[in-house]
Structures are given as C-alpha cells and as structure tokens.
Amino acid sequence: METFLQQVINGISQGSAYALLALGYTMVYGVLRLINFAHGDVYMVGAFAGYYIANNDAVQANLGASWMTAVVVMAGSMAVCAFLGILIERFAYRPGRGNSPYTLAFWLAIVGSSVGRMVGGSTPALLAGAAAGAVLGVGLDRLGIRPARQSSHLTLLIIAIGVSLFLENGGQLAFGADPKFFPEIIPTRRIQLGGLTVDSQRLTVLGVSVVLMVLLTLIINYTKTGKAMRAVSFNLDAAKLMGINTDRIIAFTFALGSALAGAGGILVSLLYPRIDPLMGIMPGLKAFVAAVLGGIGSVPGAMVGGLIIGLAEVMAVGYGQSTYRDATAFVILVLILLLRPSGIMGKRTSEKV
C-alpha cells in the first residue's frame, strides 16, 4: 500500500510536468488545428536555457544558492522559450498560412551563419555569413520569390516536422551532443508524510505546475486576450471578422504555450538532471498523447490527460517492465483514438466538408 501511494505521488509529479507540455499542444491545436511537433524541442531549449542561466557567472556571484536563483532560472527560461515560440510561429507557420515578409531572409541568415562558422570558424565569419544570407533572402523576396499561398494541413504538419528536426540538430550544434547535468537549484530535503517520503523536488514540481495552470486558466477565462484566444479557437475566420488581430493572438498563444514548455523543461530537469538536445522528443510525443487523451483543444483536459499519462507510466514501470515504459503512452493513445477520439473532455465534432 505504501509503495503504491509512493508511486502515485511520483506519477502525479511526473504527470504534472506532462500536463504543462500538453497545455502548449492543446492551445496551439485550438487556434491553428496544427500538431506542433516542435513543442517538445522547445521544452528541451527551456532546459538548456535554465542550465546556462544557472551556471552564468553573474547569477552565481550575485544570487548564489538562494531561492532567488531558482526564480531567475525559471523566469529566464520561460522568457527564452516564449521568444522562441514567437519566432517559430512567425517564420515557419505563418508563411505556411500565407505571405509573410523576411521569411527567406531569416532562414538564409541561419544557413549563412552555419556556413560562416564552418568555413571561417570564428564569430565574425558567422556574423558575416548571417548578414550575407539575410541580404540574399531579402533580395530573392524582392525578385518575387514568395511563399505559396497554399495552406493545407499536411503542409503545416511537415513544416512542424522540419522545425522539430531543425531544433534538435541546432541544439546539437549549439549545446553539444553529449548530455549535461542540470545544477541543483532547489536543495534536496526529504519530507516525511506518515510512512511516505517526498523529496522537495517533487513537491516543487507539483506546486509550480499547479500555480502555472491556475494562472493560465485565469488568463484564458478572465482577460481580454484570453477571450480573443477562445474566440480564435472557436472560429478563426469569424474572429477575424469581429476585428480580432488573429495573427497577434496566434503569436501570443505560441508564446504562452512555449513559456509553459520552458517551465516544464526546468521542472523535469529538477527530477532528472541529465539533459541533452534530443531529450524533448519522447516527452513531447507523450504530452501530445496526453492532450489527445484529455480532448485536444480543451485546457482542463490537457491537465487531466497529463496526470493520467504520468500515473500510467510510473505504474507500468513500477509494476511491469521498465522497457515497456515508452510504449505505455502510445498504447493509451491508440485505445483512446479508437474508443473515444474526442478524448475525455473534448467535444464531439464532425469533419467539416
């Protein structure tokens, strides 16, 4: 019984991290009807941003091991991820929906900088390459090379796969392919609850997740932007006709979802400090499963789905075989899609003609 309760606690803290990630999937799916495959990789970037902030000399010297470090790491990583989310939306998904200037310049600047770094090997060479790429991109745009205004589901999905591959491999370039170890920003303390031991990390993960989810619920339900988000996700075209700046709302949704992914990255790194550029793939997929399980597009559904996936996985490892761990979520996915495709809290919708 006690081991069972222990497992439940582990499952809930693991699940609340999945829930944070699942929220990003569900919100983006709500406004764009797009599976944002790159979401798990944003979570990876969040973990690395936290790693670099925590190991930064200025932070170390001024804040040391105080609780302020944890707050700064958290806020910094969420900000980095929010910005990354906006960039991804602006330069990958928006051009997939229609024309948007400077797309080519942005991507060619990255290509140029990678070529500059490879050929020259120095920072000036990298910058020169980026500049050359950007100029080339603007030039090609002036010559009339514009995004094909063809917004199909499949196109966006493949763009998302591309962005995901880009972040994974870009992460290997920028952070190195070998794993790093996330510093202990929360001191470990074991707390006895009856016969159970809970460490301070797990409690932090649970507490922070709950606070973030409450905040998100407040934003969505009680602010004007939140109302606009709900309107866009209900019907994008109608929202546009009502004078909502839909592009801005979509960008805001990405920022919000990505910030939560960043927070998730930090929280999971507290539990499992080993971080590497490919760490986002599996949690990303599982969080997506959680979003589908809860009913994609539904915010409370994502939270419940995350908890269920977390619990199921911990139970599968605890009472089954650990090698089957990664299959648990997918088996749940297959079952839920076959039995109740709309998920636990989703609305039944029929495919529009």
Next chain:
Amino acid sequence: MKKAAFWIAALAVLGGLQLFVRDIVGAYNYQILVLVGINIILAVSLNLINGYTGQFSIGHAGFYAVGAYTCAGVVVYGQEAIRGATGFLPELGQNTVLLLVGLLCAAIAAGLAGLAVGIPSLRLRGDYLAIVTLGFGEIIRVLILNVEAVGGARGFSGIPQLSNFFWVYLGVVVTVVTVHNLVQSSYGRAFISIRDDEIAAEAMGVDTTRFKVLSFVVSSIFAGIAGGLFAHFTMYLHPNTFLFTTSFYLIIMIVVGGLGSIEGAITGAILVTVLLEVFREFGAFRLVNFAILLVLIMIYRPTGLLGSWTLVRAGRRPGRAA
C-alpha cells in the same frame, strides 16, 4: 511476351551489373548505391499511402522493422532446415532460396502488421491518423526491443549477407512496376479519388475504407521487403535504426520529390540519401541545413520539387481490374 522480355532484360542487366558494379564504383559508393535502392523501395511504397491515397502515415519505419526482423529471424533460425532441404543445390542456389523464403515471410508479416494497424486506424483522418501511425510504429519498436530471440536492446547480429545490388535493385524494379500498375488501374483511380475528395469518392460508390486499407497493406508489404533486403545487406539490426525519425526522413524524401509521383519519390530518395552522405563529414551542420531546406520547400513549393509531374500520366489506359 513483352512482359517476359522486360523481366528477362531486367534480370540480365542487373545480374550483369552485379558482376562488376562494385569494382567500378568502389566499396564505399557501392554501399551508398544499395542504400539508395532500399530507400527508393521505401519512398515509393510510402508514396502509395501518402501521395496517392492522401492518408498521412508516419509509421513506415515500423513496417520496415517488422520486415527486417522477420526476414533476419527466419533466415537465422531456419537456415539449417532450409539448407538441408535444398542440399542438392549449389551454395548460390541455397542462398537464393534462403533469401526468397525470408523475403516472403517478411512481406507476409509486414502486410499482416499493415492490416492490423490499418483496419482500426484508417477510420481516423489527417492529424489523428498521422499520430496513431507514429504511435504504432513506436509500439512495434518497443516490442522488438523486448524480444530476446532477436537480440533485444543489444541488436541482432550474425545475420548472413545474402542481399546485394542485384537483389535490392530487382526489388526496386518490382516495387516501381507494381506501384505504377496499381495506380494506373481502377484501384489507383479509387486511391486518387479518396485523396482528392473522400466524401465525393464515397458518394460515387468507392468503398473508401477498403481501398485505404488496401493501399496501406500494399505499402507495408514493400516496406517489409525493403527491411529484409536491408537486414541481409548490413548483417546487423538495432531497434534504434527504426525510430520514427526514419519515418520522418522517408516523408522528407517523398515531399522533396513531390507527393503523388513515382518519379518524385525516386528522385527524393536518391537526392536525400546522396546529399546526407556527401555532407556526412559536416556532422550536425548538414542536418540543420537539411531541416531548413525542408521547411523552405514546404513554404515556397508545397507540391515538392517535381510536383505531380510524371513521365507517364496516370489513368490514360483503361483499367484492367474491376
């Protein structure tokens, strides 16, 4: 008569090439050449689902894995029995029988897996289908990881090298001819009608579920054959070879070339495999720029480099199947 002549010519040309292709291009290029062939089989078969029938599968690596492990398993564990039964043949003949038996089992196993996955999941559409096929692909991989008889997480070694340039490119020819004939038949028109408008197709009396499952099964069979050829070429298998990233690369191949065109899938497979090899020394740089290339192609030319351009237009000849 014409058909028989075509096949005899294909066998003769491939057999003739096999004799000295390795000496001409060198051992390293030979390896790439064979991998290109395997990727062509995979891309052309995946194109049947994703390009012609318009269903989005990202679980092709799963069927590839089923084929690879089945073929290798049958050959490794059935080797003695089959060699014993064909003892009267010379070594080459025994090897041929061994490989063909393995490939047959691989095709059957992958086809059954395709059927088992296809029947329940093809009720779903678009994104959901994509994610369910991805899920099935991963489940297959995790299951293989837990089968000790085929090495589990250690990988499966000790597979005899039976396949070569000849067998792989014979596989390419068989795949291309089959898929080509299939999409030109009334079956092909049913596939394309489902892609273009599923509701209209249904209204016209096309049994959409049946045809979707059919294209899925045919596609899986060829993925299985590709797996068998791969297993007996590299002589070692590891479950991580069949991660969903493999499926992603296959999708990149057919998307770069152009969905819904056999020439596109072939071009994409050649281009992607060769480019990845040529730039191998640049490590992660190559994959970063590769990903950017994919994003840009999708933004600027969503129909792929070749689009739906084909050498032979589909549907010009009257179909033979009812």
